[in-house]
Amino acid sequence: MMATTHVFAGLAAVAPVAYLLPKLSTPLAVGAILGGLAPDFDLVFDHRRTFHFPVVGAAIAALAVAVAVTVPGPLTAALAALAVAAWLHAVSDAAGSGPEMDPWNHRHGRAVYDHVRGRWLRPRRWIRYDGSPEDAALATALAVPALVVFEGPIDVLVLVGVALSIAYALLRRRLVAWLPDWLE
Incomplete structure (x- = not known):
């Protein structure tokens, strides 16, 4: 899925x-945005293995939420939001396709790595590939609650994210042809 889908x-x-x-809306939003993006920082390592934790992430998210409920405040709220969003990101990558540049070719049966079982989870392909029309539709739908609840700069970021999602979806399949060979 697209980074914007994970953030939304x-x-x-x-x-x-x-x-x-x-009063906690800004820390929650910042934590959710960072958590939605953070797992993909492993793009330069072993993508969807290094920073993606679909199983262990559930325990980390539950612990972070428990701490935030026990000791409520801006920092604990932000950390809980970060942990929940990062876990959602890792889990939802299994709903899509693989991490390759042209996932519509189904060259790999790997979606995201399960560190507990020591194996790759297979792609479900409910979202055929990042930037697919259904990914753009999902991103747009997931943006609605943020637009209703958050205000100011968060709204602007969400609207820009929706526009980028739609533009990326319109160009996604062409992008692979435009990439230099060493990136494939």
Whole structure:
């Protein structure tokens, strides 16, 4: 899935809490945005293995939420949002296709690495590839709760993210042909 889809999923997950506790809305939004992006920092390493934790991430997210509920505050809220969004990112990558540049060719049966079992989870391909039309539709739908709950700069970031998602989806399959050979 696109980075924006992951970010919007994180924002949608924390939107109800931000609505109920508006004083924590900014830390929740910042944590969700960073958590939605953080797992993909492994693009330069072993993508979808180094920083993606679909199983262990659930325990980390649950612990972070428990700490935030026990000791509520901006820092604990942001860290909980980060952990939840990062876990959602890792889990949802299994719903898509593999990490290759042309996932529509189904060259690999690897979606995301399960560190607990020591094996790759297979791609479900519910979202055929990042930037597919259904990925853009999902990103747009997931952006709605953020647009309803958050205000100011977060709204602007979400609107820019929706525009980028749609533009990327329109160009996605052509991008591979435009890439230099060493990137494939």
